[in-house]
Amino acid sequence: xxxxxxxxxxxxxxxxxxxxxxxxxxxxxxxxxxxxxxxxxxxxxxxxxxxxxxxxxxxxxxxxxxxxxxxxxxxxxxxxxxxxxxxxxxxxxxxxxxxxxxxxxxxxxxxxxxxxxxxxxxxxxxxxxxxxxxxxxxxxxx
Ligand code: CMP
Numbered sequence: 001x002x003x004x005x006x007x008x009x010x011x012x013x014x015x016x017x018x019x020x021x022x023x024x025x026x027x028x029x030x031x032x033x034x035x036x037x038x039x040x041x042x043x044x045x046x047x048x049x050x051x052x053x054x055x056x057x058x059x060x061x062x063x064x065x066x067x068x069x070x071x072x073x074x075x076x077x078x079x080x081x082x083x084x085x086x087x088x089x090x091x092x093x094x095x096x097x098x099x100x101x102x103x104x105x106x107x108x109x110x111x112x113x114x115x116x117x118x119x120x121x122x123x124x125x126x127x128x129x130x131x132x133x134x135x136x137x138x139x140x141x142x
Contacts, residue, residue: 004082005035005139006119007128012070013113015039020073023103023116026089027077036133037075042068050131059112066112074132078139083125086118 010023024034042050047067054060077086091102095114098105108115119125126138 001080003078003080003139004122004125005076005078005129006083006086006125007117007132008075008077008086008119009117010073010075011113011115011117012066012072013109014107014115015071015073017107019107019115023107024075026103027075027086030085030089032077032079032082032085032089034075035078036136037073038132039071039073040132041071044068050128062112076129076133076136083119083122087120090116090118 008027010020014020014023027034040046044064047064048055048060051060051063051067054063057063079085089103091098091104093104093114094111095104095108098108103116104114119128122138129136129138
């Protein structure tokens with residue numbers, strides 16, 4: 001299995017709930033290492049640029065407004081099949097549809113306030129890691 005890196009964001013709702021540690025624990029107990037991290041309060045420009053792929057979607061403004069409503073915790077996770085593994089741990093985008101025991105089922109309230117973001121594929125992971133951690137390469141195995 002491939003060792004990968006993926007970008008994860010703990011969103012303002014989960015930071016405000018004081019569950020960064022609980023979410024980190026889920027990563028760590030499921031074989032994902034935190035290899036970079038920083039807390040940030042994003043500007044509208046940064047959030048809009050990060051989510052530029054969604055800029056034509058009806059939820060774009062609400063998404064940006066929510067992402068700048070408080071600090072976020074941003075990390076790079078590394079491990080076997082890290083991209084899919086992180087998405088499995090997060091659960092479905094809409095917490096009402098997320099499987100029991102997933103991060104979103106346990107910590108999220110709504111599709112906007114959905115606790116976490118995770119890259120959805122290898123190309124996206126490369127772009128998203130570079131966005132927040134410039135100069136950090138996507139891991140290619142050891
Ligand atoms: P995230 O994984 O961060 O990627 C884009 C975000 O847009 C998503 O999580 C949701 O929080 C938000 N969003 C709001 N409405 C929708 C929707 N209808 N479909 C997908 N994402 C949505």
